[in-house]
Amino acid sequence: MEDEKAILALAALAQSTRLQAFRTLVQHEPEGLAAGDLARALEVPQNTLSAHLAILSRADLVTSERHSRSIVYRANLPAFQSIALFLLQDCCGGRTEICAPVIESLKPCCPPRGKKEKLRA
Amino acid sequence: MEDEKAILALAALAQSTRLQAFRTLVQHEPEGLAAGDLARALEVPQNTLSAHLAILSRADLVTSERHSRSIVYRANLPAFQSIALFLLQDCCGGRTEICAPVIESLKPCCPPRGKKEKLRA
């Protein structure tokens, strides 16, 4: 991932309405959420949200698909993973020991495979 | 980590000079780099870089310490880890299966330190 893409994505998430929107879309994976429903959920005018969704879309963090009258938005999880990876590798690239703690912290949240969901803690 | 802090950090990194600056500081851990040296390395006027460093600092992504005449900046790696964690957990919170691939991708980059070395809880 090139810097420009990463910057686009970071900037897209660096705004409260958009961060909330992305979060909400993640929670509604994989069904997605119509633009209007999302606007209602976030209590934001539809045209304002539309602008934010356009920014998230340009950053490739969300995808959209028309479903009859509505346009259903979905979080683009692979793209999001790429951003996270880019950030961490950017830092790991120089310093191997930096990411290990992050991985450790992540494990309880995301059992890499197999084990039952222990995450109810 | 609250949203506001995360947004501050994301916005701080969502700018090419600042992203470069942070990256460079990570590579110079743990010695750090004087503001002037960093400006020279990035080929940016000192006062311009100063403004960017102030933003990174306000976002808690870098720390600074005076060393005689120079002010030495360092990447705040724990804070950076928090951001990465925040982003990933934000997403993992709703969807457990999302982070696993990220962890997988991260492993080759950051061997979990063969030893059980429990990096400082």
Add this chain to the structure above:
DNA sequence: ACGGTATTTCTAGAATATTCGAAATATTGG
């Protein structure tokens, strides 16, 4: 085709960000 619904585009004002020269501030050595 018409009326109703869903979403986006247009537009514009206010707020914020970026850049950098010039001036100001802090620190050290003599």
Add this chain to the structure above:
DNA sequence: CCAATATTTCGAATATTCTAGAAATACCGT
């Protein structure tokens, strides 16, 4: 204290972002 060095603050020009009302566009059911 003075001169030299390192960094930050100030000021101003330019550019971008955020917001939302109004208008336009796309779609569906009848």
